[in-house]
Amino acid sequence: MKPQALTTLDEALAAVLAQALPLGVEHVDLFNADGRVLRADCTSALQVPPQDNSAMDGYAVRVADLPAAGVALPVSQRIPAGHVGTELQPGSVARIFTGAPVPPGADAVLMQEDTTVLADGRVQFNAMPKPGQNIRRAGEDIALASTVLAAGTRLTPAAIGLAASIGMATLPVGRKPRVALFSTGDELVLPGTVAPQDMRPGSIYNSNRYFLRALLQRLGCEVVDGGILPDHRAQTVEAIHRVAQDCDLVLSSAGVSVGEEDHVKPAVEQQGALNLWMISMKPGKPFAYGQVFRNGQDASQGVAHFMGLPGNPVSSFITFLLLVRPFVLRLQGLQDVAPRATTVTAQFAWPKLEKRREFLRARHDGQGGLQLFGNQGSGVLTSTVWGDGLIDNPPLTPIQPGDSVRFIPFTELM
Ligand SMILES: Nc1nc2c(c(=O)[nH]1)N[C@H]1C(S)=C(S)[C@@H](COP(=O)(O)OP(=O)(O)OC[C@H]3O[C@@H](n4cnc5c(N)ncnc54)[C@H](O)[C@@H]3O)O[C@H]1N2
Ligand code: MOO
Helix, strand or coil: CCCCCCECHHHHHHHHHHHCCCCCEEEEEHHHCCCCEECCCEECCCCECCCCEECCCEEEECHHHCCCCCCEECEEEEECCCCCCCCCCCCCEEEECCCCECCCCCCEEEEHHHEEECCCCCEEECCCCCCCCCEECCCCCECCCCEEECCCCECCHHHHHHHHHCCCCEEEEECCCEEEEEEECCCEECCCCCCHHHCCCCCEECCHHHHHHHHHHHCCCEEEEEEEECCCHHHHHHHHHHHHCCCCEEEEECCCCCCCCCCHHHHHHHCEEEEEECECEECCCCCEEEEEECCCCCHHHCEEEEEEECCCHHHHHHHHHHHHHHHHHHHCCCCCCCCCCEEEEECCCECCCCCCEEEEEEEECCCCEEEECCCCCCCCCHHHHHCCEEEEECCCCCECCCCEEEEEEHHHCC
16 A cells, blocks of 8 residues: 655644634524623723722721821712712711722721721721722723633633623624534443443443533534444445535544544545545544535535544544644634643653654643653553643654653643
């Protein structure tokens, strides 16, 4: 068999992103917005805070009325949060609570711990306030008409709080991609159907289906679980044709390498096109991208995207994080899909010269360095739980203790 020329990961990523045209927009309430991609700028119709308000429980004062510590003044009004006071009479102070609007005329708030309430009801000030002290200024958080969240960003809990703070009840977000998820392989057994002690020789539990589904759901996708693809060409064609009608992406794991048992790639080619196969990365070489024609003939009636992940669990996991994740986020409208990497010091040796760009499972050692998981085999799923991210090691680059390496934390990839 002729060796296949490998595509670089950067080329592959650019190629799949070029196909990821953003899906439509829907409106969700804030309770359902976490992790979704905002599709229009979120602009404030008010300033936050709306008025100057007190940062402390204490007394609103005119600084000029307190030339020295020890002065005592009468209390002319009381302003709880949610109420508005009146112009502060010179020579008096206002009892005020955290968050309450500062009355006109007052130019500082003194916290109550720095005061003594005298028997006659006046308040003695044991410290001298500075102008502006303990006043939170109107608009200091958000100016009127400013954009607080930009279109094309992914909503976090903090972003949802910010949207609520300017009175938004719903937000426009990218529609959830509908993803059909398949596994292939006669050896696969679903957990719960056969007890570990009863597993036939040669059979293994299907792990890919579970982490792929969890990852897709985390990334805002609606998963249509297609189960295990039949080991039969015509049935595979039929199963893919069926889900392609109303799914945006058909995602399968295994059966994309060079083996003869493999029906997935030919089944896609029979009713679509395979645009990409074999990436210069380790693990994950046999990743495939293509399109399934909805009418089985051509793109005139629309297409579903196809991504085929390698069967080895770690290969499947890593190709998902580096290729599927950015793709499904871009479908939702996310602009910046690149994970943020850091530079960390390796505390291990990796002398191997590997031709492919390698993604090694590693974790922080708590002292600014990185440790490597001992077994980097693409079937060793333990490495993905032990590790807290991936070292992105360029081709033909040995690593010595003390070398700086590029590290992508898993938190950037989910
Ligand atoms: N002659 C060659 N053989 C292989 C090559 C190659 O270039 N030439 N590439 C290797 C690489 S790299 C990978 S990765 C694998 C990928 O193979 P497939 O995607 O065709 O997957 P399978 O062969 O069906 O399975 C590989 C491995 O993964 C296990 N597996 C599959 N599905 C699951 C699942 N859902 N849950 C858990 N484990 C799963 C399967 O039992 C196999 O052990 O090919 C190499 N071979
Ligand atoms: O790419 Mo395979 O994923 O090296 O094991």
